[in-house]
Amino acid sequence: MKSKSNTSQYLSWAASIALLIGVGYQYNKLNDTKSTINSIELEKTNLEKSVVNLESKNKQTATALNVVRDTKNTVVTLAGQAVAPTSSAKIYWNKETATVYVDASGLPEPPAGKVYQIWSLKLSPTLTPTSIGLLEDFKGNNEKLFAVSGTTGAEAFGITLEPAGGSKSPTMEQLYTLGKV
Known part of the structure; x- marks a missing residue:
């Protein structure tokens, strides 16, 4: 083997x-x-x-x-007031559709617990402010362009700084911007 x-x-x-x-x-x-x-x-x-x-x-x-x-928009420039003289804003108001946009790029960021409130004003026969919205999420809106409630017959617009949630009437000591139509 x-x-x-x-x-x-x-x-x-x-x-x-x-x-x-x-x-x-x-x-x-x-x-x-x-x-x-x-x-x-x-x-x-x-x-x-x-x-x-x-x-x-x-x-x-x-x-x-x-x-x-939009050529149908009326542009209203809002100038700074005593509380914030360097502040500014623009309102784009379409009178036909009553839509209102606010360019708030000229406003400083609101402090915590505060919010900007937009007012449509009728000047005559007496001053009559009507709230048309709040500029909420101011920090998150990079363009600072806000759509607010529509209005008709406004003669001026103003922006005040109010407590979060807004106010029933404007706090005139916190009037940041104001402009006539």
Whole structure:
């Protein structure tokens, strides 16, 4: 009888080790690929959020441009008053549709617990203020262009600083801006 050579046994062991190394290599590549996929998915999610934010900003900018460019709007410039002489604002008032937009970019940020309130004023026969809205989320509105309630027959507009939630009548000591139509 011939004794079997150990060569085939060594070859089978070498093949097993090579297979084990190959499987380990493929496992590492699979983990790397999964990690890459996760990071790409996270990046995709962030990009989608950015696109949504940009679309929202684009819509706000388009609205602002439409308001400013509308030839039917009467532009009322509001000048700063004693409490804030450097303050300013603009009212874009469409008398046909009674819509009012306020450009509050010339107003300082209101302190915590306070909000700007917009007043439509009738001057004759007596001064009659009517609240047409609050400039809420002042910090979050980058364009500082606010749509407020409509008004008809206004002879002037004013902006006061009021406690959060607004007031029934304007606090004249906190009159920031005022302008006649």
